[in-house]
Amino acid sequence: MKIRVISVFRDKFTGKYYTPGEVIEVSEESRVMDMESRRLAERVEVKTPEVKAPEEKKEVKISLFEKEFDKKVLVDALKSIGVQASGNMKEETLLGKVAEFDEESTAKLKEALGIE
Incomplete structure (x- = not known):
C-alpha cells in the first residue's frame, strides 16, 4: 500500500532517508501501522478513476x-x-x-x- 511520509525518518531495513511529502510503497500492514503510530507516515487513499457507463445512443x-x-x-x-x-x-x-x-x-x- 502507499503511504506518505509526514516526518523525516531513516528506513531501518534499507538505511534510506525519507522526507515529508514522499510517497512510498510498503507491502506489510504491520510496518504501515508502526509508522502511523510513530507519526512518521500516513496512508494514502488510492482513488480509482470513476468509470462511467457508456451513454446509450437514443434512436432518432x-x-x-x-x-x-x-x-x-x-x-x-x-x-x-x-x-x-x-x-x-x-x-x-x-x-x-x-x-x-x-x-x-x-x-x-x-x-x-x-x-x-
Whole structure:
C-alpha cells in the first residue's frame, strides 16, 4: 500500500532517508501501522478513476409520409433504391433528399419502407 511520509525518518531495513511529502510503497500492514503510530507516515487513499457507463445512443425518429421511422431504417431504405445516404447525415439532409424525389422515386422509397 502507499503511504506518505509526514516526518523525516531513516528506513531501518534499507538505511534510506525519507522526507515529508514522499510517497512510498510498503507491502506489510504491520510496518504501515508502526509508522502511523510513530507519526512518521500516513496512508494514502488510492482513488480509482470513476468509470462511467457508456451513454446509450437514443434512436432518432424521422417523420415521413405521416409515419415515424428510425433514422437507420430510412438510411437503409434510401440505399436500397440507389440513393447515397449514411447514418451520420443530419435528419434535415435526409429529408431534403426525399423532398427532391420525383413520383417514381417516391413510390420506390415507400415500397422499401413497406408503405402501401
